[in-house]
Every structure is written in structure tokens, then in C-alpha cells.
Amino acid sequence: MNNLSGHIRLDFRSTEPLYLQIAGQIEQMVARGELKMGDQLPTVRELATELRINFNTVARAYRLLDEARLISTQRGRGTYIWEEPDADTLDQIRHHRLEEMARRYLEESHRLGFSASEALGALHALLRPSPSDPSRPFGFEADQHNEPGEDLRPL
Amino acid sequence: MNNLSGHIRLDFRSTEPLYLQIAGQIEQMVARGELKMGDQLPTVRELATELRINFNTVARAYRLLDEARLISTQRGRGTYIWEEPDADTLDQIRHHRLEEMARRYLEESHRLGFSASEALGALHALLRPSPSDPSRPFGFEADQHNEPGEDLRPL
DNA sequence: AATACAATAAAACAAAGATACAATGGAGGT
């Protein structure tokens, strides 16, 4: 089950380029152990049509991972996971991914008009689900979301 | 026939800036239903040569509409009409989206082998860069409005 | 007139797509 295609989700409105989104998510799957050495990735054209983008964009992501020695691309043959990273680099990748995801989460929340406290609050709400919901479990107050409909109007 | 180009009339003697005229008229066409969600607008260069102005002026109009969430501009792909949900449900959507992102963040962190506190710690590390690591001075400053989620992908 | 600011233009840039190309390997024919 390396139907990788189904595991990749693209956000077309994000500021993060598509090819970086692809590379990051593949990297993450390797870090999680869902992709192991020798596993074949979908061809650039396959994945591209799955994601409905140009295959050059996928090729770009693959080249990035190739240069990082995470995969091996072979013209006329396909692309494969190159090596199971040793525990050290795997741990490095894991932490890198976590930091990346955290940064992403804050950024996207901010773009939705939420403050950092609100972003944290949403996480706490999930971790301490209280039936009566006495508002923020921690001290996060001040629900002054940045009013996304403020400068909204041209003219 | 949504050849928008033919529907835009510029008044070069008006005191109203060209980019406001453009934005306003596109806004009107959306309000009248002549442009619907997913419709592709002409490229900045197309519309610019059509109107015989610099493409930056069109880009400026487009950016305005993009910040107003009326359209979605995607580099390398084009710009499309983005139907803004009415303000009532917008807030609901925003909060739902935040919760969704928070859940995904925790889930992905967990799949990477991190505990919930580690996931929270990664966020805190970003919010208050520790003196030992001043390398990340706040990753999410005033980023242009750009909405994640909801793939707008006309095709 | 001098200064300041807004609107427009120009040019360099970056992401994504289109097209043509080269390497690989398998199918069929000899």
C-alpha cells in the first residue's frame, strides 16, 4: 500500500509552493515509516494527474528529495525511496517536520484572522475536552480576532 | 461569454484610480451574477493590453480583490472568482477550519511520534524564541491574505 | 518653487505549465 497519491493533500491557496508541499509530505511519510527503502513512488505523470497539476511540478519536488538523497530518480525506470535513514537523521527529520508543521499552523491560523493565543486555545480545547466548556481551559482570553472583514472592501 | 475584457470601461479622465475602476467593475459583475465561482479572469497581461494600460495596474486591482477574498490569484496558474460565503457563516467556517487544523496538527504530530506536550512545545518555541535559539524571529508576519483549505481548482 | 504622496509603469523575479527530448526496458519479429 504505497498508494502515496491518496496521502498527499495540496492547498492551492497556500503561500507555500506546491512542489514544497509535495516534497514535505513525502518526507513526512518517510519519517513516519510509511515509506521504506526500495518502495517505488508514483511516476511524475501519475502523481501529477492525481493531483491535477503539471508533472513538472512533481518532478521539481522529486528532484528536491533526490538532492537530499532521500529518493533515487532514474530516467526511464522510476523513482524509489533511496535508503532508510539512520535513527539520527530520522530523528532530525522528525523534529524538522514538527517545527515546520507548527510554523505552518500558526501562519495559517493567523491568515484566518486568529491570534496566536486563539491558535493555542484551539489545541487546548482538543486536549481538554470539557463537556460544559468553561471557555478557555488556560488563561487565554481576549477574543479579539483580527476582523477579517475590515479592509475587505475595495471602494 | 464572460469575456470580461469587453465589459470593462475605463475613464482615463476620472479622478478615480484605474485600479479602483477595474476592481469596482469586476465586483459589480460578480454582484450581478455575470461572474460565478470558478470562472477564470483574464490574465493581468491580457486584460492590461486589452485596456492599454500596464499589467501592474491590473495586478493591483486583482490584489485588492484577492485581499477582499472575492477572487483567488495563483501564481503560474491564473486568477479565478472566489465566492465569499456570507459574513454570517464566515465566522462559523473560520472556527471550524481552525479546529480542523488543530486536530490535524495534533494527529500528524502523534503519527510522527510526538506527544501532545511536545506538539504544544513546538508552538511555544516559535512564539517566544528562546535566547538559546534566536534563529527564528517570528515566522508569520503580515502575510498577504490568502486562504488555505477549500481547493479552488477550476478545471 | 519645493516637497510629499499617490498612481502608474518598468524590469527583475518565482512558481507552475507546455513541449520536446533522452534513457530505459519490454514486446514482437527475424
Place this chain on the structure above:
DNA sequence: ACCTCCATTGTATCTTTGTTTTATTGTATT
């Protein structure tokens, strides 16, 4: 076996598209 053909795969180059940065122009304001 060997060869040819060709479909498949990734690569290279160029085009298209929006973005950023800087310069020019026009118009108030002092």
C-alpha cells in the same frame, strides 16, 4: 539470441502567470 520499435520514465528548455522592487509621472500641499 538479437534486433527494431515504441511506450514509459525522468530531464531540459522555454513559456505563461502572478509577485516584488524600483523608477517615473502627476497632483496636491506647503
